[in-house]
Amino acid sequence: MEAVPRKTTIREVAQAASVGIGTISRVLNSSSQVSRETRARVLEAIRRLGFRPNAQARRILKRRTEMVCFLLSNRDFLHPFHARILQGVESYATSLKQHVLFAALHYSPRTPPDRIDLPPVLQEHGLIDGLILAGTIYPNLLRRIESIRMPFVAFSNNVVGMGEEQQYDQVGFDDFNGTLQATRHLIGKGHRQIVFAGDISYPWLHHRFEGYRQGMREHKLKPALILARNAQSFVDFGQKSAGRILSRRPRPTAVVAGNDEIAYGLWRSLRQQAIKVPDDISVVGFDDREEALLMDPQLSTVRVHKEEIGETCMKMLLERLHHPHMAFSQRILPTEFVIRGTVCHL
Amino acid sequence: MEAVPRKTTIREVAQAASVGIGTISRVLNSSSQVSRETRARVLEAIRRLGFRPNAQARRILKRRTEMVCFLLSNRDFLHPFHARILQGVESYATSLKQHVLFAALHYSPRTPPDRIDLPPVLQEHGLIDGLILAGTIYPNLLRRIESIRMPFVAFSNNVVGMGEEQQYDQVGFDDFNGTLQATRHLIGKGHRQIVFAGDISYPWLHHRFEGYRQGMREHKLKPALILARNAQSFVDFGQKSAGRILSRRPRPTAVVAGNDEIAYGLWRSLRQQAIKVPDDISVVGFDDREEALLMDPQLSTVRVHKEEIGETCMKMLLERLHHPHMAFSQRILPTEFVIRGTVCHL
DNA sequence: ATAGGGTGTGGAACCAGTTCCAAGGGTTAT
DNA sequence: ATAACCCTTGGAACTGGTTCCACACCCTAT
Numbered sequence: 053m054e055a056v057p058r059k060t061t062i063r064e065v066a067q068a069a070s071v072g073i074g075t076i077s078r079v080l081n082s083s084s085q086v087s088r089e090t091r092a093r094v095l096e097a098i099r100r101l102g103f104r105p106n107a108q109a110r111r112i113l114k115r116r117t118e119m120v121c122f123l124l125s126n127r128d129f130l131h132p133f134h135a136r137i138l139q140g141v142e143s144y145a146t147s148l149k150q151h152v153l154f155a156a157l158h159y160s161p162r163t164p165p166d167r168i169d170l171p172p173v174l175q176e177h178g179l180i181d182g183l184i185l186a187g188t189i190y191p192n193l194l195r196r197i198e199s200i201r202m203p204f205v206a207f208s209n210n211v212v213g214m215g216e217e218q219q220y221d222q223v224g225f226d227d228f229n230g231t232l233q234a235t236r237h238l239i240g241k242g243h244r245q246i247v248f249a250g251d252i253s254y255p256w257l258h259h260r261f262e263g264y265r266q267g268m269r270e271h272k273l274k275p276a277l278i279l280a281r282n283a284q285s286f287v288d289f290g291q292k293s294a295g296r297i298l299s300r301r302p303r304p305t306a307v308v309a310g311n312d313e314i315a316y317g318l319w320r321s322l323r324q325q326a327i328k329v330p331d332d333i334s335v336v337g338f339d340d341r342e343e344a345l346l347m348d349p350q351l352s353t354v355r356v357h358k359e360e361i362g363e364t365c366m367k368m369l370l371e372r373l374h375h376p377h378m379a380f381s382q383r384i385l386p387t388e389f390v391i392r393g394t395v396c397h398l
Numbered sequence: 399m400e401a402v403p404r405k406t407t408i409r410e411v412a413q414a415a416s417v418g419i420g421t422i423s424r425v426l427n428s429s430s431q432v433s434r435e436t437r438a439r440v441l442e443a444i445r446r447l448g449f450r451p452n453a454q455a456r457r458i459l460k461r462r463t464e465m466v467c468f469l470l471s472n473r474d475f476l477h478p479f480h481a482r483i484l485q486g487v488e489s490y491a492t493s494l495k496q497h498v499l500f501a502a503l504h505y506s507p508r509t510p511p512d513r514i515d516l517p518p519v520l521q522e523h524g525l526i527d528g529l530i531l532a533g534t535i536y537p538n539l540l541r542r543i544e545s546i547r548m549p550f551v552a553f554s555n556n557v558v559g560m561g562e563e564q565q566y567d568q569v570g571f572d573d574f575n576g577t578l579q580a581t582r583h584l585i586g587k588g589h590r591q592i593v594f595a596g597d598i599s600y601p602w603l604h605h606r607f608e609g610y611r612q613g614m615r616e617h618k619l620k621p622a623l624i625l626a627r628n629a630q631s632f633v634d635f636g637q638k639s640a641g642r643i644l645s646r647r648p649r650p651t652a653v654v655a656g657n658d659e660i661a662y663g664l665w666r667s668l669r670q671q672a673i674k675v676p677d678d679i680s681v682v683g684f685d686d687r688e689e690a691l692l693m694d695p696q697l698s699t700v701r702v703h704k705e706e707i708g709e710t711c712m713k714m715l716l717e718r719l720h721h722p723h724m725a726f727s728q729r730i731l732p733t734e735f736v737i738r739g740t741v742c743h744l
Numbered sequence: 745a746t747a748g749g750g751t752g753t754g755g756a757a758c759c760a761g762t763t764c765c766a767a768g769g770g771t772t773a774t
Numbered sequence: 775a776t777a778a779c780c781c782t783t784g785g786a787a788c789t790g791g792t793t794c795c796a797c798a799c800c801c802t803a804t
Contacts, residue, residue, distance in 0.1 A: 059523055059524075059790095061789090061790055061791080062790070062791065063790080063791095066754095066755095071753075071754080072753060072754035072755055073754080073755070073790095073791085073792095074753070074754060074755065074792085074793080074794090075752085075753060075754075076791095077791070077792055077793085078752095078753090080791090080792095081792085085751070085752060085753085086752070086753085087751085087752060087753090090752080090753080104521070104522060104523040104546075105522060105523070105790085105791070106458070106522070106523060106524035106789090106790055106791065107522040107523070107524045107525040107791095108454050108457045108458050108463070108524045108525075108789090108790080108791085109458050109524070109759090109789070109790035109791035109792085110790085110791050110792070111454045111791090112452070112454050112455055112458070112758095112759045112760060112761085112790090112791075112792090113758075113759055113791065113792045113793075114791095114792075115759090117454070119499075122500070129478075129481065129482055129485055130476075130478075130481040130482065130484060130485050131478075131481075132475075132476075132477075132478055132481070135475070135476040135477075135478070135481045136475055136476065138476060138500065139475055139476050139502065142500055142501065142502055143502065146501065146502070146517055146518060149518045150518075151499055151501075151518065151519055151525070152499065152500050152501070153465075153497055153498065153499050153500070154468070154484065154488055154498050154499070154500040155488065155492065155497075155498070156485065156488055156489065156492070171492055172492060172495045172497065173497055175450075176450060176451065176452075176453040177405060177450040177451070177452060177453065178405075178452040178453045178454045178455075178760090179453045179454075179497070287692070316692065320692075320694055323694075324694070342688075343692065346633070346662065346666075346689065346692060348666055348669075348670070405760095407759085407760055407761080408760070408761065409760080409761095412784095412785095417783075417784080418783060418784035418785055419760095419761085419762095419784080419785070420762085420763080420764090420783070420784060420785065421782085421783065421784075422761095423761070423762055423763085424782095424783090426761090426762095427762085431781070431782065431783085432782075432783085433781085433782065433783090436782080436783080451760085451761070452759090452760055452761065453761095454759095454760080454761085455759070455760035455761035455762085455789090456760085456761055456762075457761090458760090458761075458762090458788095458789045458790060458791085459761065459762045459763075459788080459789055460761095460762080461789090524790090
């Protein structure tokens with residue numbers, strides 16, 4: 053590997069501006085103890101020499117890298133949902149001159165914590181200050197991160213199997229109230245036979261199911277859960293659940309889908325059977341993903357503010373870095389029901 | 399901000415193992431000049447003290463950060479297409495113990511190069527070794543990056559207005575041959591009245607149009623370009639182009655859409671008018687995005703290997719870093735026509 | 745005239761690694 | 775016995791910033 057040409061250093065700048073190296077440092081860090089004329093002379097020298105300070109050297113002393121890692125776990129690819137969380141992290145981070153490293157990790161929930169093979173960023177120290185965990189998070193990963201004492205914030209909706217003890221910082225959105233609102237909306241439109249379609253072995257779908265149950269209970273309606281066997285994907289789940297929904301008696305007039313992909317699959321399958329949405333049956337989704345707008349009519353669904361989740365994660369991580377001994381906190385961001393075209397008035 | 403606890407240093411390890419600091423460094427870098435017993439004693443001390451070397455300190459001397467930046471320009475959000483390129487970059491980078499920083503940038507093509515406000519990563523030096531440019535790339539951005547002498551590789555399909563001089567490294571995929579293959583496929587299935595739908599003011603759509611033209615020319619068929627006015631998005635463009643396609647005489651039997659979103663909009667609009675795809679009219683797309691699989695029947699389209707683009711960008715950037723004076727290179731990755739359900743045999 | 749205070753500045757020491765040279769010790773060749 | 779050589783090893787010097795202490799200088803108060 054060829055040598056990288058040496059760059060200008062503060063010593064050279066100091067010489068060029070006829071000042072000491074300390075003064076250069078003071079100008080760079082805009083600590084005010086520099087006279088106007090000296091500052092001007094230094095800035096001129098910096099400009100003339102094209103000097104850009106070396107970030108590495110500063111960090112040794114500061115013991116801060118101003119860099120955080122966005123770690124995406126167990127996702128085959130960077131779904132739009134997580135991509136937008138990442139963008140939220142990035143834009144907020146950039147506004148505070150923090151940098152965001154992107155890394156992916158694949159691990160099994162059954163691997164013992166100390167045998168999880170972390171990405172290289174987490175193996176050295178002094179590379180990042182903290183971590184934002186996204187993707188599916190199992191307890192063994194949390195244990196592992198704790199063992200290397202890396203401060204972190206978890207996107208909590210995809211945390212699996214952690215019980216109720218919350219010994220870490222987390223940011224999530226409100227699954228429960230999302231479907232609760234959606235269910236209330238359907239009831240308000242006169243629907244009574246409302247079913248929920250989704251695989252509630254996923255904790256987040258379970259929370260959504262609970263919101264739906266609560267909505268039904270409020271009006272003394274009987275909740276019903278529709279499952280599909282051997283679904284290959286959420287879209288497939290939606291398609292496969294169509295038959296089960298249509299064969300129920302009395303026939304449901306509305307479906308609360310566990311997410312937009314299920315709603316999409318359901319919609320497609322209904323359309324093939326010449327059942328009209330919303331005239332014959334109403335459908336609502338959850339997440340407000342791209343699919344919601346691609347449907348025809350567009351899907352009424354629960355909006356999740358993905359960028360805001362990212363921003364909040366970053367904000368909370370920075371607080372943690374500034375106050376390592378602060379109590380752990382948990383933030384649940386509100387969700388919002390978006391009325392589009394897939395719900396009819398009975 | 400509270401102080402970060404001091405970590406173990408090589409000097410402490412050296413003391414614990416009763417050797418000199420040089421020896422610790424030699425063990426860490428597995429340069430062979432260390433006797434077996436000494437190495438064992440050092441490794442034992444490292445383990446006992448839980449020593450992890452500080453990445454920052456090493457980098458000052460090595461003048462390499464083993465970090466690259468993926469810079470996404472002028473995108474409102476991280477589309478699945480670019481998200482997958484990023485994943486390709488990340489997975490290849492990780493396998494070589496390189497790190498990937500994610501940053502976004504919004505700029506106008508009319509801003510003078512020296513007034514483009516680069517993200518913080520590019521303002522300091524010693525933070526990253528090189529850059530991968532994705533998103534829409536205008537000449538002023540390229541000039542700006544060149545001016546700070548940061549080695550870079552550009553994802554070339556979205557480069558706008560650069561003429562033919564290629565004074566930088568680039569990786570792209572083959573727009574021209576993609577539609578050429580798609581067009582040949584349609585002709586092979588007996589289609590003769592084939593139109594192209596897309597806004598060719600985008601350079602990449604123009605290249606696709608040229609591929610279509612070439613395919614038509616090979617069989618002495620007359621090409622036709624369908625445009626739509628005031629389209630809000632590609633999907634909208636597809637929807638609006640449906641009317642213009644159907645009103646042509648003789649009526650086209652097949653449409654080459656500039657991308658999958660246009661194909662999706664077109665499909666949706668045709669369906670609303672009870673025109674069947676592919677029975678009444680065949681449609682092919684380009685990109686093989688998620689939408690292609692959400693259509694019914696699934697869209698025949700041109701597949702682009704997005705992860706491979708990312709991997710190739712990373713590979714090329716590393717070559718550039720190892721050989722700064724190497725001639726610039728340009729790689730065009732092949733595309734591949736995927737047969738699904740939207741083309742019928744005439 | 746002298747003491748006291750604040751401001752501005754220079755530069756040694758420092759951070760946590762790497763590099764390189766000198767030197768110790770053992771082995772083999774003359 | 776001496777020279778020549780190789781293998782290990784220690785540690786000073788170095789990288790490029792930040793920090794902090796000492797000190798010069800000016801202004802005001804006694």
